[in-house]
Amino acid sequence: EDYYGLRRWGGGHFSADEKGFVCAHPAGDGRRIQLMEVIEEAMESGLKPPMTIRIQDLLRHRVELLAGAFANAIEGEKYAGRYRGVFPIKVNQLREVVEEIRDAGEPLGFGLEAGSKPELLIALALSEKAGSLLICNGYKDPAYIRLALLGTQLGREVILVVEQPSEADAIIKVAQEIGVTPKLGIRLKLHSNGEGKWKNSSGDDAKFGLSISEVMTVLKKLQKARLSDALKLIHFHIGSQVTDILAIKRAVVEAARYYCELRKLGHPIQYLDVGGGLGIDYDGSRSNFESSMNYSLPEYARDVVFNIKKVCEQAEVPEPDILSESGRALVAPHSVLVLEVVDRIAKVPEGPLPRKTKRTNHVIKDLLYTLEESKKHSQLERFHDAQQKRAEAESLFTHGYLDLKNTAIAEELYWRICDDIRQNLKRDGYIPEELEDLDTLLAEQYVCNFSVFQSLLDHWALGQLFPVAPLHRLQEEPTTEATLVDITCDSDGKIAKFTDLEDVRPTLRLHPVEPGKPYYLGVFLVGAYQDIMGDLHNLFGRVNEVHVFLEDDEENGFYIEETIDGFSTNEILDLIQYKESDLMRRMKTQIDTAIKNDTVKPREGVRLLNLFSEQLKAKTYLDTSSSKTRTR
Ligand code: PLP
Numbered sequence: 001e002d003y004y005g006l007r008r009w010g011g012g013h014f015s016a017d018e019k020g021f022v023c024a025h026p027a028g029d030g031r032r033i034q035l036m037e038v039i040e041e042a043m044e045s046g047l048k049p050p051m052t053i054r055i056q057d058l059l060r061h062r063v064e065l066l067a068g069a070f071a072n073a074i075e076g077e078k079y080a081g082r083y084r085g086v087f088p089i090k091v092n093q094l095r096e097v098v099e100e101i102r103d104a105g106e107p108l109g110f111g112l113e114a115g116s117k118p119e120l121l122i123a124l125a126l127s128e129k130a131g132s133l134l135i136c137n138g139y140k141d142p143a144y145i146r147l148a149l150l151g152t153q154l155g156r157e158v159i160l161v162v163e164q165p166s167e168a169d170a171i172i173k174v175a176q177e178i179g180v181t182p183k184l185g186i187r188l189k190l191h192s193n194g195e196g197k198w199k200n201s202s203g204d205d206a207k208f209g210l211s212i213s214e215v216m217t218v219l220k221k222l223q224k225a226r227l228s229d230a231l232k233l234i235h236f237h238i239g240s241q242v243t244d245i246l247a248i249k250r251a252v253v254e255a256a257r258y259y260c261e262l263r264k265l266g267h268p269i270q271y272l273d274v275g276g277g278l279g280i281d282y283d284g285s286r287s288n289f290e291s292s293m294n295y296s297l298p299e300y301a302r303d304v305v306f307n308i309k310k311v312c313e314q315a316e317v318p319e320p321d322i323l324s325e326s327g328r329a330l331v332a333p334h335s336v337l338v339l340e341v342v343d344r345i346a347k348v349p350e351g352p353l354p355r356k357t358k359r360t361n362h363v364i365k366d367l368l369y370t371l372e373e374s375k376k377h378s379q380l381e382r383f384h385d386a387q388q389k390r391a392e393a394e395s396l397f398t399h400g401y402l403d404l405k406n407t408a409i410a411e412e413l414y415w416r417i418c419d420d421i422r423q424n425l426k427r428d429g430y431i432p433e434e435l436e437d438l439d440t441l442l443a444e445q446y447v448c449n450f451s452v453f454q455s456l457l458d459h460w461a462l463g464q465l466f467p468v469a470p471l472h473r474l475q476e477e478p479t480t481e482a483t484l485v486d487i488t489c490d491s492d493g494k495i496a497k498f499t500d501l502e503d504v505r506p507t508l509r510l511h512p513v514e515p516g517k518p519y520y521l522g523v524f525l526v527g528a529y530q531d532i533m534g535d536l537h538n539l540f541g542r543v544n545e546v547h548v549f550l551e552d553d554e555e556n557g558f559y560i561e562e563t564i565d566g567f568s569t570n571e572i573l574d575l576i577q578y579k580e581s582d583l584m585r586r587m588k589t590q591i592d593t594a595i596k597n598d599t600v601k602p603r604e605g606v607r608l609l610n611l612f613s614e615q616l617k618a619k620t621y622l623d624t625s626s627s628k629t630r631t632r
Helices: 035-044 056-076 095-108 117-126 142-153 165-178 212-224 245-264 297-315 328-334 362-372 379-398 404-428 457-462 569-575 580-596 602-617
Strands: 014-016 022-024 051-055 083-088 111-114 133-136 157-162 183-187 231-235 271-273 321-324 335-345 444-448 468-470 480-485 508-510 520-523 544-550 558-564
Touching: 022 035, 035 051, 035 335, 035 520, 035 544, 035 558, 051 056, 051 328, 056 083, 056 095, 056 297, 056 321, 056 328, 056 544, 083 095, 083 133, 095 111, 095 117, 095 328, 111 117, 117 133, 117 142, 133 142, 142 157, 142 165, 157 165, 157 231, 165 212, 183 212, 231 245, 245 271, 245 297, 297 321, 328 335, 335 480, 362 379, 362 404, 379 404, 569 580, 569 602, 580 602
Parallel strands: 051 544, 083 111, 083 321, 111 133, 133 157, 157 183, 183 231, 231 271, 271 321, 444 480
Antiparallel strands: 014 022, 051 335, 335 444, 335 520, 468 520, 480 508, 544 558
């Protein structure tokens, strides 16, 4: 059974094998990589979870899927223009990711998109082939414009997109100063809104883009500067993760109308750039719920192509080349965050029940009765009785009539009763409304060695859902309802919302953790935006990384091409101005004083200073290596 919905949200990229291990299918053919094997190999070279596994071939595969979908749509619609993609670097700036996409995309006409000066520097350096396409978005100062024009001078196809009215003046000025004719684009502020969490990227109050009257002003400026012919592209972006295909259709039609009007005014526009927004179905429900999308990749491509063609046909204007800036859809699937469960916090105690004596407090006797006589009353009545008695025990404690030990016994009995009620209800098959949340109430907390703030920022900040599943034991039925908590000292550091077909689930059903054996969970589809946006809360920082590739000549083979160590403590402390040598000096002074005062023996002093020094060099996350014997 597919408990974790891998077949739903996996998009064909993930599945469980016969032995219950999660496998990735990086190339869309029969070849697969078992993720536990990757973890084992990484551990042999000293890298432990928390860890990001990047499945590099999946990047190539996604580029090919996107280009293939547009190629089919263009052929199907007999569309006259071509399709090109640009990868927005902001979605994942890691060099290995950008290079892989560039290499896979180059033969298909793909290029890069930059949204800031640092990203432009990356894009320029990586656009190594003549004619490489480079779209320049974001706020631009004169240096940004000069850099972009450097690309033009080197023979790259650089398009500077005017996003603010004032940018037109700045671009004209710099271009005239250095005598280079730029290629220009205009970002439109469409009336058509996106749908989903990021829908405020368009509409009247959007931060970017030009309104109709601003477009007209910019056109006049271009005409005055004899740059009307430089206008090669119009662009819109209605927000990331657009959940509803209707929003995309509306925006495409509106932008295509702009294109036709501008062509009629004589501007030789070549590209209609439909921006990003192509979604990822994080929950596999194929709905217009926030974490999903109600369309497929081929449907998206067909709708873009069809609607542009229709508008152009009506206006009798030649069809433009289509450009898209899909980021999330290209990179989200390629990375998996691996977490190790290091502890569990359970409410229901294990072990024998307390014994009843003559002196046992009446509240405890009553609770024991409710627990043991499970058939005499309805489960709802037992629940109410337990609630009443627990409240009574708390009140007796507050007023000094019940000691700490007996109050603890009362609390434990309360949880045992709730657990017993839950099991009876499951057997009966009928759950009264008031008891529907019992599973959530009784859920355990699985403590995982990671930081939500570093690795899943959008989950904390925006409530974005990511699919979570164990990486092994999938042939075993999971029995424990749990939420996941991280190791930051912050109660927000948790995952208590999980993807589900129908609704968001407050808990995830997991396997009981076996003593001495590790239990690994994967958080999937985290390759877009999460890497770079993470923060240093509690100073945990970047996690370890392994980059895996398929081994060509073996059916289930892979090799780890690269590993990147997560932050060590001294690296992270350095970022906030603590120098290792200074901390060591301060610590040594304190230990020397303790030795002088004879509160610490000299030999012990040396040992303590070594411990401090070792831990400065160690990784920031919990070191669980001594407590686990084997991985399977
Ligand atoms: N293009 C622009 C201008 C953007 O602002 C963004 C991100 O929001 C993208 C492309 C990438 O969008 P997505 O990741 O949804 O494809």
